[in-house]
Amino acid sequence: xxxxxxxxxxxxxxxxxxxxxxxxxxxxxxxxxxxxxxxxxxxxxxxxxxxxxxxxxxxxxxxxxxxxxxxxxxxxxxxxxxxxxxxxxxxxxxxxxxxxxxxxxxxxxxxxxxxxxxxxxxxxxxxxxxxxxxxxxxxxxxxxxxxxxxxxxxxxxxxxxxxxxxxxxxxxxxxxxxxxxxxxxxxxxxxxxxxxxxxxxxxxxxxxxxxxxxxxxxxxxxxxxxxxxxxxxxxxxxxxxxxxxxxxxxxxxx
Amino acid sequence: xxxxxxxxxxxxxxxxxxxxxxxxxxxxxxxxxxxxxxxxxxxxxxxxxxxxxxxxxxxxxxxxxxxxxxxxxxxxxxxxxxxxxxxxxxxxxxxxxxxxxxxxxxxxxxxxxxxxxxxxxxxxxxxxxxxxxxxxxxxxxxxxxxxxxxxxxxxxxxxxxxxxxxxxxxxxxxxxxxxxxxxxxxxxxxxxxxxxxxx
Amino acid sequence: xxxxxxxxxxxxxxxxxxxxxxxxxxxxxxxxxxxxxxxxxxxxxxxxxxxxxxxxxxxxxxxxxxxxxxxxxxxxxxxxxxxxxxxxxxxxxxxxxxxxxxxxxxxxxxxxxxxxxxxxxxxxxxxxxxxxxxxxxxxxxxxxxxxxxxxxxxxxxxxxxxxxxxxxxxxxxxxxxxxxxxxxxxxxxxxxxxxxxxxxx
Numbered sequence: 001x002x003x004x005x006x007x008x009x010x011x012x013x014x015x016x017x018x019x020x021x022x023x024x025x026x027x028x029x030x031x032x033x034x035x036x037x038x039x040x041x042x043x044x045x046x047x048x049x050x051x052x053x054x055x056x057x058x059x060x061x062x063x064x065x066x067x068x069x070x071x072x073x074x075x076x077x078x079x080x081x082x083x084x085x086x087x088x089x090x091x092x093x094x095x096x097x098x099x100x101x102x103x104x105x106x107x108x109x110x111x112x113x114x115x116x117x118x119x120x121x122x123x124x125x126x127x128x129x130x131x132x133x134x135x136x137x138x139x140x141x142x143x144x145x146x147x148x149x150x151x152x153x154x155x156x157x158x159x160x161x162x163x164x165x166x167x168x169x170x171x172x173x174x175x176x177x178x179x180x181x182x183x184x185x186x187x188x189x190x191x192x193x194x195x196x197x198x199x200x201x202x203x204x205x206x207x208x209x210x211x212x213x214x215x216x217x218x219x220x221x222x223x224x225x226x227x228x229x230x231x232x233x234x235x236x237x238x239x240x241x242x243x244x245x246x247x248x249x250x251x252x253x254x
Numbered sequence: 255x256x257x258x259x260x261x262x263x264x265x266x267x268x269x270x271x272x273x274x275x276x277x278x279x280x281x282x283x284x285x286x287x288x289x290x291x292x293x294x295x296x297x298x299x300x301x302x303x304x305x306x307x308x309x310x311x312x313x314x315x316x317x318x319x320x321x322x323x324x325x326x327x328x329x330x331x332x333x334x335x336x337x338x339x340x341x342x343x344x345x346x347x348x349x350x351x352x353x354x355x356x357x358x359x360x361x362x363x364x365x366x367x368x369x370x371x372x373x374x375x376x377x378x379x380x381x382x383x384x385x386x387x388x389x390x391x392x393x394x395x396x397x398x399x400x401x402x403x404x405x406x407x408x409x410x411x412x413x414x415x416x417x418x419x420x421x422x423x424x425x426x427x428x429x430x431x432x433x434x435x436x437x438x439x440x441x442x443x444x445x446x447x448x449x450x451x452x453x
Numbered sequence: 454x455x456x457x458x459x460x461x462x463x464x465x466x467x468x469x470x471x472x473x474x475x476x477x478x479x480x481x482x483x484x485x486x487x488x489x490x491x492x493x494x495x496x497x498x499x500x501x502x503x504x505x506x507x508x509x510x511x512x513x514x515x516x517x518x519x520x521x522x523x524x525x526x527x528x529x530x531x532x533x534x535x536x537x538x539x540x541x542x543x544x545x546x547x548x549x550x551x552x553x554x555x556x557x558x559x560x561x562x563x564x565x566x567x568x569x570x571x572x573x574x575x576x577x578x579x580x581x582x583x584x585x586x587x588x589x590x591x592x593x594x595x596x597x598x599x600x601x602x603x604x605x606x607x608x609x610x611x612x613x614x615x616x617x618x619x620x621x622x623x624x625x626x627x628x629x630x631x632x633x634x635x636x637x638x639x640x641x642x643x644x645x646x647x648x649x650x651x652x653x654x
Contacts, residue, residue, distance in 0.1 A: 073471055081474065
């Protein structure tokens with residue numbers, strides 16, 4: 001596997017949330033708003049990359065029979081560190097994520113990558129794997145977050161939980177911008193699907209997204225099967241023609 | 255603290271703030287071990303067993319070790335180690351003393367270390383109960399854990415029963431498997447949202 | 454035996470290194486966290502009582518020893534009827550805000566935190582010394598930003614300037630964000646009750 005493939009596999013082919021259904025707790029819990037989803041993803045990227053690097057560095061030192069506790073200690077250390085750093089610099093994000101920051105420790109994705117990849121591969125490969133997988137995880141969270149925030153409020157806001165680049169929260173996009181061209185006193189938030197910001201909406205939104213992905217892959221598989229069928233039919237035709245030709249030759253020879 | 259406080263704590267943790275449908279903890283076993291209702295009940299029993307003991311131990315460690323020495327900030331690392339070793343210990347004790355119990359719960363115990371519901375409840379007890387009651391809230395924490403675990407068992411059992419029926423029903427290709435299960439969970443969650451105003 | 458010793462040594466080493474790392478990071482971040490929380494609180498207090506930026510304020514609250522946070526020099530004026538209580542009113546944090554220049558009381562702020570079916574909401578209720586509500590501010594909420602804005606604009610601004618009377622608010626459920634709004638009114642009611650209890654003494 002080349003380094004580029006190793007990096008890119010986390011996005012689609014081996015996406016932790018959409019394909020392997022790992023780390024579903026944060027995928028449901030912190031995705032009501034796009035920003036918290038992004039923030040969670042960034043924390044996971046850091047923890048995953050660092051723990052992969054350290055586990056890979058120590059892969060020949062850690063005895064095999066105590067590797068799980070050792071990995072847990074390493075991961076928990078980095079989780080504690082990101083918890084402190086986020087509390088110091090993005091206090092709003094820290095409050096919004098709440099208990100899900102310490103729960104990064106038991107995110108199956110991180111322990112899974114440490115067990116299945118970092119403990120067998122070189123440091124650079126492990127770092128790339130961790131970073132790519134973390135990006136894939138973040139990508140999935142952001143997709144769910146944008147979907148839910150858009151449905152529940154009709155717009156996307158930046159700057160409330162991650163106070164970077166802007167002083168005041170700004171609306172990145174809102175349906176108001178389009179509708180207000182025609183009708184000035186209209187507020188989309190009055191007509192939004194509030195359910196998608198509540199607990200049931202999390203399950204249903206994730207269900208819809210997974211169904212879209214599954215439907216697409218089901219269609220692709222169907223197409224592939226049809227192409228194969230056609231190829232088989234053509235092969236059969238060719239074989240039949242050959243057979244007929246051979247029979248003809250035999251007849252002529254006779 | 256009177257018994258009503260404990261009863262309210264159990265009721266609240268079990269139904270109103272349900273661990274799966276409201277707090278989104280323990281989703282992995284919820285989706286992973288819910289294909290058959292017998293295994294769902296086994297998982298629920300194992301979680302109940304470990305969750306109650308783990309909350310007791312972590313609460314005690316937090317209030318009698320971490321707080322007196324002023325090192326609350328390593329609580330995560332301490333809790334996860336305690337839970338991991340506790341799971342090992344429970345497994346060994348069960349193996350030694352109760353063969354039938356070990357046979358029914360044994361295969362689920364290793365999965366519990368990475369079940370975020372256990373650590374989530376331990377952390378939640380600290381932020382919700384310890385900050386209000388201090389070290390005297392230990393029994394409240396234990397009863398909250400019991401209610402949480404019962405709620406987990408209830409939901410995972412109900413969900414597995416629905417899923418068994420779904421297996422034999424005609425679902426469109428795109429929705430087969432996990433997507434339709436998630437929508438089912440969403441509808442269950444709507445039902446539980448209705449219990450919100452009781453307390 | 455030797456391999457077991459090696460196992461134990463490796464685990465011990467990992468534990469020691471991670472412990473040291475956490476200790477260092479804590480050392481670096483702890484003052485920043487403390488400073489942030491202080492700034493945040495003072496920012497909210499200034500917003501509630503509309504204090505100009507150049508005027509410095511000090512505060513006392515019921516959860517910590519007041520001498521720990523911000524020392525107050527001199528005595529308070531005698532006509533101030535409030536005393537810092539030994540314990541907080543139930544479910545609320547009571548904070549007294551003073552002008553730093555002459556130690557005069559500006560007002561009282563009650564902070565309440567309530568969980569509802571959406572999540573958690575933290576509310577600051579500021580009451581002037583003449584008994585009117587200065588402002589009600591949502592300090593933290595897990596609800597979506599748009600709803601919080603809507604609540605602040607439509608439902609919280611009418612509180613400003615009203616007398617802190619226990620019969621002030623009735624629950625009103627005709628909003629799109631009922632859960633959060635209900636919790637906010639609950640906290641405002643509690644704060645008013647605590648204020649009246651405190652001013653009688």
